[in-house]
Amino acid sequence: MPWKKVKTAIKPGRFMVQGDEAVADGAFCAGMRFYAGYPITPASEIISRVLGRFEESGEGVYFQGEDEIASIAACIGASWTGTKAMTATSGPGFDLMVENLGYAIFTETPLVIVDVQRAGPSTGQAARPSQGDFHQVRYATHGDYEIIALSPWSCQELFEFGIKAFNLTEKYRVPVIVLTDEAVGHLREPVFIPEEIEVFDREHDPNALPFSFDEKEPPPMPLLGDGKALLITGSTHTESGKRITQDPDIHRKIVKHLIGKIRNHMVDICEFHEEFIEDADVIIASYGISARSAYEATLRLRDRGLKVGFFRPKVVWPIYEDYIAERLGNAGKIFVPEMNSGHFSRELQRILSCEVIPITELGSNVILPESIVEVVEASL
Secondary structure, X not given: OOEEEEEOOOOOEEEEEEHHHHHHHHHHHHOEEEEEEOOOOOOHHHHHHHHHHHHHHOOOEEEEOXXXXXXXXXXXXXXXXXXXXXXXXXXXXXXXXXXXXXXXXHOOOOOEEEEEEOEOOOOOEOOOOOOOOOOHHHHOOOOOOOOEEEOOOOHHHHHHHHHHHHHHHHHHOOOEEEEEEHHHHOOEEEEEEOOEEEEEOOOEOOOOOOOOOOOOOOOOEOOOOOOOOOOOOOOOEOOOOOEOOOOHHHHHHHHHHHHHHHHOOHHHHOOEEEEOOOOOOEEEXXXXXXXXXXXXXXXXXXXXXXXXXXXEEOEEEOOOHXXXXXXXXXXXXXXXEEOOOOHHHHHHHHHOOOEEEEEEOOOOOOOOHHHHHHHHHHHO
């Protein structure tokens, strides 16, 4: 069976751990044994942690590419040998990975990318937090597809999402992005490491065709080394991998498969943190580091007698539109704190008919609870 319980690969217990270290630990526990990357602030601590885990265990291969293009390409190759592979970067490095990200999506290659966001565009402020990559990770590569992106708000979740990201990428054969930021990545908090975790290993079938046109399920995966010639191309292809670049029907089937295998499993993929929603007149919806301030603001406002609810998507892509409409659609107003020009706000405005009010921060500072409280009180 693909799902199994395994003993945690590192010492269990409760430890003070930095966020970047926590996601590396989670990935290692999930079975990640190939890491390729290029140093970049504020993600470089991930490299150090991965190297430490590989050295102390005697397992794993680390490859430092000449750039982020080579790094993600190496991960794609490693994944097709059956190895769980990961890379990590920040915005400027993610820019360079985009072409190969599209290739990984089209070839249904399991792969985890940790994006530790920093202030941009361009070089921006390397050591300052941002949430400006919200739409980039979803729409950076061209064409139609779905992708999965997780948004942790704590070091504990970074550890857990290091595991969850690999479980999802192995199960659905789609790249999974852990969309964190400098503030959470460089935070240091207690992290609980359990004695056992549950992991998913991809369904391996040496006799299976490498691709599928099934609109609901990802296919089992043959591997390089199984003894059969595999055709793995970024061009439009048949289920066997043969290039067919002038057939619109085949291309349509591929794209419907890439979209359908995710959209038909929203319940399994998406996860939310909700409090005080049932009696709420207004709701504060946020994600990542901004959600920590949003939650504190919610508690302060409720202490003042206001019926305020809290809503946090732990998985920001795909967006589970039907669920969001059901849970938030009856609120009078939705306030959305985020460290960008209003990316998640625009998604909620598209989905909901109620008023959606952005609370934005563009100066690379973490939004404070009092700023959120002030905006909410002024609007009521």
